[in-house]
Amino acid sequence: MLFLFHLIFMSAATLCLISGVWVAMGFRKNRNWLKIHKTLNLTGALIGLAGFAAVAANIITTGGEHFSGLHQQAGLTALILVCLTVFLGFYSFRAKSKTTVRAFHRWSGRLTLVFVITAAVLGLRMIGIF
Ligand code: HEM
Ligand code: HEM
Structure with missing residues (x-):
């Protein structure tokens, strides 16, 4: 269940962040671009942190090891950034x-x-989607 939250939250966070950056790169002529950029990226950041809390709780309760692979390390770097x-x-x-x-x-x-994006692709590969 907690893992499912990770998957859903991280997919939503990735989409928010991609759209937020896209607005800053391509829609600067729209006078609301900064408001939209700020809202999408802040939302993406908060959902991403919630997704991290879900997977970390899952690992703690199942007694696994943290940051044990490439996806986990790319994901941690992404969250710090x-x-x-x-x-x-x-x-x-x-x-x-x-x-x-x-x-x-x-x-x-x-x-x-x-x-x-690297973390999302590696995560989807881990569960056999790619
Ligand atoms: C993780 C969250 C965020 C990401 C990934 C992000 C990413 C970016 C990127 C890539 C650009 C440059 C677009 C380009 O011209 O190529 C940009 C511009 C900008 N962002 Fe963000 N942003 C984030 C959050 C925020 C927040 C929360 C604010 C404001 C509170 C903000 C304010 C700005 C401003 C003012 C610019 C224009 C900078 C300039 O070109 O002078 N951003 N952002
Ligand atoms: C969208 C598809 C994603 C899938 C399918 C996925 C899947 C996974 C899986 C299977 C784990 C390992 C859980 C375990 O060891 O029990 C994990 C851990 C982790 N994921 Fe993801 N993930 C995705 C996206 C992301 C994204 C976009 C980020 C970061 C922005 C991220 C950050 C992390 C981190 C930091 C961990 C390690 C947590 C820890 O070791 O405490 N994931 N993910």
């Missing part, structure tokens, strides 16, 4: 050097997406 990118996104409005922080946010955001 998600938190960093959200932080940089909010910080970029307050920082003195806004241009630098935004550049870091853009690159950490792109890298985040690479890790999220």
Whole structure:
């Protein structure tokens, strides 16, 4: 059951993050792009953390080992990058050097997406879908 939550939450989080980045890359002419980008990515980050809590609880209750394979390690890296990118996104409005922080946010955001998609593909392979 807890594993099913991981699968559903992570699939939803991946879709939110892909759409959120897509809006920032291709829909900047829409005056609401930042609001949509922020909402989709924050939602993706929160659902992703809930998905992690579900699988971690599953591993604890079944007595398994944490971060024991490529998917688990790519997934952990993705979640750390998600938190960093959200932080940089909010910080970029307050920082003195806004241009630098935004550049870091853009690159950490792109890298985040690479890790999220890699983790999702590896996860789906683990359960035999690819
Ligand atoms: C969408 C398809 C996904 C599937 C089918 C899937 C499947 C799995 C499976 C089978 C495990 C191992 C559970 C165990 O050892 O008992 C796992 C662990 C894990 N997954 Fe996923 N996953 C998916 C997406 C993701 C994504 C997108 C992320 C990160 C953004 C992620 C992060 C993790 C992490 C961090 C763990 C390790 C937790 C721990 O060791 O405590 N997964 N996943
Ligand atoms: C994990 C969550 C997030 C990801 C993966 C992400 C990713 C990205 C990416 C890839 C870009 C650059 C698009 C491009 O031009 O190529 C971008 C731009 C931007 N994002 Fe995010 N973002 C996230 C969350 C947020 C949040 C929470 C905020 C605000 C609070 C935010 C604010 C911005 C701003 C202001 C820009 C424009 C930066 C500039 O080009 O000057 N982002 N984001």
